[in-house]
Amino acid sequence: MSKISLEDVAKSLGVSKTLVSLVINGKADAYGISKDTRDRVLEKVKELNYQPNQAARGLRTGKSNIIGLVVADISNQFYSKISRSIENFVEKNGYHLMLSSSDEDPDREMQLIKMFRERQQVDGIIVSTTQKDPAFFKQLREENYPCVFIDRTIEGFHTDNVVVDNKKGSKKVVDLLIKNNVRKIGMLTISPSYTSTIQDRIAGYKEALKANDIKIDEKLIVEIPFSDVQQAVKKAVKELVSAPNNVKGIYVLNNSLAIACLEVLHEMNLRIPQDVALISFDDIDLFRFSYPPITAVSQPLEDIGTKAAELLMELINEKTQTSTARPKDIVLQTEIVVRSSCGSSIRDFSA
Amino acid sequence: MSKISLEDVAKSLGVSKTLVSLVINGKADAYGISKDTRDRVLEKVKELNYQPNQAARGLRTGKSNIIGLVVADISNQFYSKISRSIENFVEKNGYHLMLSSSDEDPDREMQLIKMFRERQQVDGIIVSTTQKDPAFFKQLREENYPCVFIDRTIEGFHTDNVVVDNKKGSKKVVDLLIKNNVRKIGMLTISPSYTSTIQDRIAGYKEALKANDIKIDEKLIVEIPFSDVQQAVKKAVKELVSAPNNVKGIYVLNNSLAIACLEVLHEMNLRIPQDVALISFDDIDLFRFSYPPITAVSQPLEDIGTKAAELLMELINEKTQTSTARPKDIVLQTEIVVRSSCGSSIRDFSA
DNA sequence: GTGAAAGCGCTAACAG
DNA sequence: CTGTTAGCGCTTTCAC
Numbered sequence: 001m002s003k004i005s006l007e008d009v010a011k012s013l014g015v016s017k018t019l020v021s022l023v024i025n026g027k028a029d030a031y032g033i034s035k036d037t038r039d040r041v042l043e044k045v046k047e048l049n050y051q052p053n054q055a056a057r058g059l060r061t062g063k064s065n066i067i068g069l070v071v072a073d074i075s076n077q078f079y080s081k082i083s084r085s086i087e088n089f090v091e092k093n094g095y096h097l098m099l100s101s102s103d104e105d106p107d108r109e110m111q112l113i114k115m116f117r118e119r120q121q122v123d124g125i126i127v128s129t130t131q132k133d134p135a136f137f138k139q140l141r142e143e144n145y146p147c148v149f150i151d152r153t154i155e156g157f158h159t160d161n162v163v164v165d166n167k168k169g170s171k172k173v174v175d176l177l178i179k180n181n182v183r184k185i186g187m188l189t190i191s192p193s194y195t196s197t198i199q200d201r202i203a204g205y206k207e208a209l210k211a212n213d214i215k216i217d218e219k220l221i222v223e224i225p226f227s228d229v230q231q232a233v234k235k236a237v238k239e240l241v242s243a244p245n246n247v248k249g250i251y252v253l254n255n256s257l258a259i260a261c262l263e264v265l266h267e268m269n270l271r272i273p274q275d276v277a278l279i280s281f282d283d284i285d286l287f288r289f290s291y292p293p294i295t296a297v298s299q300p301l302e303d304i305g306t307k308a309a310e311l312l313m314e315l316i317n318e319k320t321q322t323s324t325a326r327p328k329d330i331v332l333q334t335e336i337v338v339r340s341s342c343g344s345s346i347r348d349f350s351a
Numbered sequence: 352m353s354k355i356s357l358e359d360v361a362k363s364l365g366v367s368k369t370l371v372s373l374v375i376n377g378k379a380d381a382y383g384i385s386k387d388t389r390d391r392v393l394e395k396v397k398e399l400n401y402q403p404n405q406a407a408r409g410l411r412t413g414k415s416n417i418i419g420l421v422v423a424d425i426s427n428q429f430y431s432k433i434s435r436s437i438e439n440f441v442e443k444n445g446y447h448l449m450l451s452s453s454d455e456d457p458d459r460e461m462q463l464i465k466m467f468r469e470r471q472q473v474d475g476i477i478v479s480t481t482q483k484d485p486a487f488f489k490q491l492r493e494e495n496y497p498c499v500f501i502d503r504t505i506e507g508f509h510t511d512n513v514v515v516d517n518k519k520g521s522k523k524v525v526d527l528l529i530k531n532n533v534r535k536i537g538m539l540t541i542s543p544s545y546t547s548t549i550q551d552r553i554a555g556y557k558e559a560l561k562a563n564d565i566k567i568d569e570k571l572i573v574e575i576p577f578s579d580v581q582q583a584v585k586k587a588v589k590e591l592v593s594a595p596n597n598v599k600g601i602y603v604l605n606n607s608l609a610i611a612c613l614e615v616l617h618e619m620n621l622r623i624p625q626d627v628a629l630i631s632f633d634d635i636d637l638f639r640f641s642y643p644p645i646t647a648v649s650q651p652l653e654d655i656g657t658k659a660a661e662l663l664m665e666l667i668n669e670k671t672q673t674s675t676a677r678p679k680d681i682v683l684q685t686e687i688v689v690r691s692s693c694g695s696s697i698r699d700f701s702a
Numbered sequence: 703g704t705g706a707a708a709g710c711g712c713t714a715a716c717a718g
Numbered sequence: 719c720t721g722t723t724a725g726c727g728c729t730t731t732c733a734c
Contacts (some may be wrong), residue, residue, distance in 0.1 A: 017721090018714085018721060022720090053472070057711080059404070059712075059728085061713070074425075075432045080428075098447050101435060119416075121405055263640070288614070291640065291643070367705045367706075368727090370705075372729060373729090376729085388703080404727050404728070407726070408729075411727080411729050
């Protein structure tokens with residue numbers, strides 16, 4: 001441990017702890033400390049390689065300079081990319097990132113947040129929530145605890161969040177498929193399906209169908225449990241592509257589903273897009289190089305992370321002050337990345 | 352904030368803080384506290400939803416119950432999967448994970464670790480180091496600071512680590528390619544190339560060539576800078592596949608290189624493996640579904656994370672005690688996943 | 703079996 | 719401009 005303390009620095013300089021503390025915290029000017037003493041202090045600090053003890057500081061100030069991030073699964077590229085950009089941003093502000101995965105379990109998520117907050121004194125959190133009921137977060141807000149939602153919102157609960165326009169993105173990509181003459185389109189959603197993300201994507205799908213005078217068939221919408229994607233997708237895809245459904249296109253609502261779906265289609269020796277077209281939400285590296293390359297709705301991951309971190313830093317700093325225009329609802333736009341899996345090929349490796 | 356403190360609990364029970372503290376920390380038995388009072392305390396704690404303040408506890412005990420993880424880039428699936436399994440393990444022990452990416456910058460890495468340790472009171476770290484010089488870690492060890500290496504070691508420095516047998520894996524995969532009658536094999540390494548991982552993989556490549564009486568041509572070994580993979584790979588691949596080099600196979604030493612390489616080969620309209628074969632270290636989801644599927648050396652990511660976390664927990668708990676058989680050098684085995692990119696096809700989508 | 707009291711290292715009134 | 723002092727909430731001797 002950094003055995004040397006504030007007191008050591010003060011003593012070896014023959015000054016008070018206060019003085020050293022003020023200098024270290026950049027309050028030298030505010031307290032009119034002479035440039036000379038300030039420099040002497042700074043020099044000594046460097047010489048002794050003094051590092052303030054955060055536990056002590058935290059105990060005193062009630063702050064930790066740590067922020068928490070809770071996502072469904074950090075090993076999903078979608079979240080790990082966002083995490084990276086959050087890290088980059090908060091680091092500039094002297095914050096560190098504490099991380100946890102909820103596995104889409106609402107109770108676990110609550111537990112994690114509580115732990116972060118109450119035990120570890122995390123100064124604020126960024127969460128991709130899997131809650132349905134806003135009660136927990138309402139209380140958090142009442143207690144004025146800095147919290148930013150990413151990716152998902154909770155119905156009927158307005159708070160600071162950074163999301164993408166899921167409905168619009170969803171509609172556009174389904175529209176594209178229909179323009180490519182695929183009119184019978186099955187959809188794979190994922191549980192928990194009550195999340196805003198999934199709901200909006202479903203809504204976009206339905207809108208696209210309606211706009212093209214296609215009747216919505218609820219039997220073509222299959223919900224896959226988060227805990228057993230592999231098996232469930234297999235079963236679902238088989239049913240969708242065969243009679244009486246005979247879908248000619250499959251729309252999957254996230255990247256894990258896409259991977260599983262791709263695997264099943266290959267196993268079944270179905271050609272994509274000739275036999276069945278495939279489109280997905282979430283664009284990941286894999287989709288560029290898969291066989292065939294997959295058309296997907298791409299989200300600005302870096303922006304999501306950066307904006308969320310920015311928002312959280314604002315919240316933490318404003319905390320007691322009156323806040324301007326809160327909560328901030330940031331909606332970013334998606335982009336359709338067209339590849340051969342939907343029939344309209346930009347680049348097709350099978351040539 | 353959890354406004355209620357130890358004192359609140361004690362007061363509302365009419366007992367001392369000591370008592371409550373002892374009960375909470377499971378030392379009731381050791382101090383012979385009656386089952387009756389213990390239960391009363393526990394009940395009150397629950398009723399008031401008391402959460403110990405970690406900052407205070409940390410200040411007192413010098414522990415934080417946080418461990419740090421430093422990797423090159425958390426958005427690389429290789430690290431995010433490991434991170435996930437570390438998280439799972441340490442969580443069971445009541446620890447949280449603090450995360451940072453070093454971007455393969457040795458100075459940044461040192462800075463991060465110092466911060467973790469000295470400022471944030473992280474109880475121990477797991478690091479995929481990018482250092483060449485062991486000095487920093489030697490000092491860490493002298494100060495008895497718990498630290499576990501994953502993925503990479505530093506030459507001439509023995510410490511607790513969890514790695515895979517890179518040399519063997521590398522040799523096996525190159526061997527395979529040679530067995531498939533590809534004898535002119537170029538290799539793309541990545542900087543910093545002095546890491547044990549890269550050195551061992553290079554050694555494996557050379558061994559395989561030697562074992563098959565193929566002359567080693569240093570011109571076929573190209574180092575790609577971590578900071579500019581895309582461009583550099585493009586240039587390198589073009590040179591490798593054309594005269595006078597005319598390689599018939601490319602071996603890339605990690606997954607980022609593979610992705611970049613795949614892209615270039617497609618751009619150049621070269622068929623894999625007919626024109627150029629491709630093999631890689633690190634198996635990621637993408638390789639199963641890419642066109643063509645890519646043969647790779649697969650690493651037991653979950654095991655790496657779990658073992659490393661286990662080791663670290665041991666180190667933290669042993670700290671003062673005499674340790675048995677330290678440092679522990681855990682070497683896990685890799686597995687070659689054969690796919691069509693190397694010529695010997697198990698499953699080939701191009702059919 | 704239980705309580706009193708010291709003190710971890712720091713910050714922030716308040717004095718001067 | 720600089721120093722004194724009082725805790726933040728907890729653990730841990732030591733006493734009873």
